[in-house]
Amino acid sequence: MNSTGVFPTIAWSAGAGCHGGCGQKVFVEQGKMVRIEGDENHPWNQGRSCPRVLALTQYMYHPDRITRPLKRVGERGEGKFEPISWDEAFDTCEQRLNEIKRKYGAESVVFAQGTGRDIGGPITFLAYSFGSPNWCQLGLSGQSCYTPRLGSMKSVIGDFGVVDCSQFLERRYQDPEWVAPEVIIVWGQDPPNGCPDAFFGHWIVDCMKRGSKIISVDPRNTWMTGRAAHHLQIRPGTDGALALGMLNVIINEGIYDKAFVEKWVHGFEQLKARVQDYPLEKVAAIVEVPADRIAAAARMFAKARQAAVHWGVPIDMCPDSTAVAHAIICLWTITGNIDIPGGQVIAKPSHGVSSYPYTTEELLQLYGEEMIGRLTKKRIGADTYPMVKNFRAWAHPDMVIDQMQTGEPYPLKAAWIQTANILGGQAARAGFHYEALKKLEFIVVVDLFHNPTSMALADLVLPAATFPEKDSIRAWYAPLSIIQKRVQVAECKSDWEINFELAKRFNPEGLKQWNTVEDMFNERLAPSGMTFQDLRKLGGWKMAGEGPSRPYRRHERGLLRPDRKPGFNTASGKVEVYCDTFKSWGLDPLPFYTEPPQSRTSTPELYEKYPLVMITGARSQLFFHSEHRMIPWLREKMPDPYVEIHPETAARYAIYDGEWVYLKNDMGRVKRKAKISRRVKPGHVHTMHGWWLPELQGKAPDLFGVWDYQINKIIPGPQCSKSGFGGGQYKTTLCTLAKIED
Amino acid sequence: MANYSLLIDYDYCTGCHSCEIACQQEHGYPVGTNGIVVKEYEYEAGGRVRIDYLPFFTPHCDLCKDRRTREPTPACVKHCQSACMEFGLTKELAARMGDRNRLVLYTHNPGR
Structure with missing residues (x-):
């Protein structure tokens, strides 16, 4: 007898944790997931499947999982919580937050999210129903994760571009329309070891098997760099100079796509003039890669019939990162690779559905001009930074935390922190975040496990669901998919259920058209002409047919612009390599390079004291950011936080392999286990972020060892560019190594 | 008696750990026990640092004997993110190795 039910769903949520859209089969016996x-x-x-999904039974049924709403009964940080009912939890949230709203205004409540899985939909829904404009990824200095690249693409192209790995075609690699990219520049990422946004890292490996050649831009050595045709091992943070140097070669040697530039590019002559400021010898000295290798890589990219760039978060973490992204966009633009098979295809939300409203355009579509306009007036950072105002409706995270500390120009009094471990995860100057957040009157944490943030700060903890426990929708990018609830774990609820219930309490009149979360999904799915149940009947997903969401050459066919005229979705209808939009916001309309705020040239005295460039945040498939350290099968494969140290560096500091050491600078010191490795160059060290040890004591001051292991404790605060985006110093902070003497 | 094997194209093993956890989930193995273990190799060749990975198999590997009564492939092969593992008859897999580069054949003949 086989009583196992097998059900399809999509892994875009807590559990896997990532931004991907993998199809999964959930095996259920007697209401419990037994396998996936x-x-x-x-x-x-x-x-x-990735290892995190394959270990999901250990995650969902972990003895430490939070499975009921909890209220704090001791002092903050004392670690004393008692279970309460959902009714009491919702009542408390409603009363406390409404009281704060009456006294200080809705904007005094900050809604903080972690990374961008399906949380973007529910958290905006709740913040806006409450009336607060201050929604953000709190702690992420300069919004330095994809937002700068997205903002640049939106401004320069009018849409987003991704490497074409056939992901928009149902038959994938078998589709006759698709060809493999001849060349892929993998820029600042190790795709097989990471969880790229809305992308499956091994698609790059699939393309390599089908003939794609790789140009790697990476300060480190990885599986991929060892297999690349060219490995440009640049100094961290100099990506902008490299891109401008490559543009210099391609333009001055005349190996760009002249027909495409003639027809579809705005401002080429100005770009040509600008790249003359970046002669190859100068660039080679900045990036520390020989000029002939840069030139060879540039030629290989330009001469390929179809080529694309797959890029990563280090670009966002460069100073003036929107300008760095702009330069890289120019590379794929002037070589005529936009929206061709095997090139840089335009990525639109599937079927025009918005599941994670991250652009202002999508928010206007969902909430209307009047409401978004009103909220923008009070949104922290919108007055200061043009792209914060105009591209993405997030409050500026560095300014939010500063304002929490100063109370100027208005006080912040409460925080709703939803699946975001700010103190153990993304917060640069993490200690400062702790001090500022402690001042708040009321803090709700929605999460799945206790972590340093919930333990240190929560007054109320609400238990969230993993993906097999929830319904949700996904349109980022293709196919249009639904997450389908298959099991219930204790009293956990999905982020959508939690936020929908509370939003209705805050704004009963505005939300009366929806009785259930599914009603609201159906309204959001309306552009597809399908309902949640329709998609369920189809097996849970649908690839978009001919139209704006499906490649190729949509600019020629009038599929990119609202007016349906041929061209790109910009004012000029062309790709604006000279970006009038940037200019109108008071920004440089052309790409440029800025030296990292800490380096041998910008801070020579500091460099003398701290002569190692600390790269942080390379990924592993075992953990998603600060999650998963408590999952036995995963932690077994990487038990300790380590730092990669080149053998020459190790010899200089007399450090042996496996020894526990400190990484330190003026902000403090953090413990790591030494891993002597040629993965990094001499003079660089690398360590992973997101470390805290769930097996240590949770209550303050220990907080699971976060102040011993959280590397972002010694990452300084913002060095934002004029745009407001980018510049988090997660890849370029200077440090030194010290032995731990006991 | 048919002899089965696993063929690993280790030029494409990226060390993603999927095979290891797939094996532990399939067999319910606790921490410390696994049928497949991926090792990392770091070396220099052609003036470049290379990072390679190679899975090897322990006596806990039973080629997913029970699983294969309901599924065509072992759990590691199915979930390998690089799709660099193949399961099949030893003779057939061995015959396909001849003109390819950097492969490992893991033979599995319990009872010998």
């Missing part, structure tokens, strides 16, 4: 496997019929992953 990749769905071989889903075009995204074709049956494959």
Whole structure:
């Protein structure tokens, strides 16, 4: 007898944690998930799964999982919580937050999210129903994760571009329209070890098997750099100079796509003039890669029939990162690679559905001009930074935390922190965040496990669901998918359920058209002409047919612009390499390079004291940011936080392999286990972020060892560019190594 | 008696750990026990640092004997993110190795 039910769903939520859209099969026996496997019929992953999904039974049924609402009964940080009912939890949130709103205004409540899985939909829904404009990824200095690249693409192209790995075609690699990119520049990422946004890292490996050649831009050595045709091992933070140097070669040697530039590019002559400021010898000295290698890589990219760039978060963490992204956009633009098979395809939300409203455009579509305009007036940072005002409706995270400390120009009194471990995760100057957040009157944490943030700060903890426990929608980018609830774990609720219930309490009149979360999904799904139940009947997903969401050459066919005229979705209808939008915001309309705020040239005295460039944040498939350290099967494969140290550096500091050491600078010191490795160059060290040890004591001051292991404790605060985006110093902070003497 | 094997194209093993956890989930193995273990190799060749990975198999590997009564492939093969593992008859896999580069064949003949 086989009583196991097998159900398809999509892994875009807590559990896997990432931004991917893998199809998964959930095996259920008597209401419990007993196994999970990749769905071989889903075009995204074709049956494959990551280790985090495969360990999901250990995650969902972990003895430490928070499974009931909790209220704090001791002092903050004392670690004393008692279970309460959902009714009491919702009542408390409603009363306390409404009281703060009456006294200080809705804007005094900050809504903080972690990374961008399906949380973007529910958290905006709640913040806006409450009336607060201050929604952000609190702690992420300069919004230095994809937002700068997205903002630049939106301004320069009018849409977003991604490497074409056939992900928009149902038959994937078998589709006759698709060809493999001849060349892929993998810029600042190690795709097989990470969880790229709305992308499956091994798609790059699939393309390599089908003939794609790789140009790696990476300060470190990885599996991929060792297999690249060219590995440009640049100094961290100099990506902008490299891109401008490559543009210099391609433009001055005349190997760009002249027909495309003639027809579809705005401002080429100005770009040509600008790149003359970046002669190859100068660039080579900045990036520390020989000029001939840069030139060879540039030629290889330009001469490929179809080529694309796959890029990562280090670009966002460069100073003036929107300008760095701009330069890289120019590379794929002037070589004529936009929206061609095997090139840089335009990525639009599937079927025009918005599941994670991160652009102002999507928010206007969902909430209307009047409301967004009104909220923008009070949004922290919108007055200061043009792109914060105009591209993405997030409050500026560095300014929010400063304002929490100063109370100027208005006080901040409460925080709703939803699946975001600010203190153990993304917060640069993490200690400062702790001090500022402690001042708040009321803090709700929605999460799945206790972590340093919930333990240190929460007055109320609400238990969130993993993906097999929830319904949700996904349109980022293709196919249009639904997450389907298959099991219930204790009293956990989905982020959508929690936020929908509270939003209705805050704004009963405005939300009366929806009785259930599914009613609201159906309204959001309306552009697709399908309902949640329709998609369920189809097996849970649908690839978009001919139209704006499906490649190729949409600019020629009038599929990119609202007016349906041929061209790109910009004012000029062309790709604006000279960006009038940037200019109108008071920004440089052309790309440029800025030296990292800490380096041998910008801070020579500091460099003398701290002569190692600390790269942080390379990924592993075992953990998603600060999650998963308590999952036995995963932690077994990487038990300790380590720092990669080149053998020459190790010899200089007399450090042996496996020894525990300090990474330190003027902000403090953090413990790491030494891993002597040629993965990094001499003079660089690398360590992973997000470390805290769930097995240590939770209550303050220990907070699971966060102040011993949280590397962002010694990452300084903002060095934002004029745009307001980028510049988090997660890749370029200077440090030194010290032995731990006991 | 048919002899089965696993063929690993280790040029494409990226060290993602999926095979290891797939094996532990499939067999319910606790921490410390696994049928497949991926090792990392760091070396220099052609003036470049290379990072390679190679899975090897322990006596806890039973080629997913029970699983294969309901699924065509072992759990590691199915979930390999690089799709660099193949399961099949030893003779057939061995015959396909001849003109390829950097492969490892893991033979599994319990009872010998």
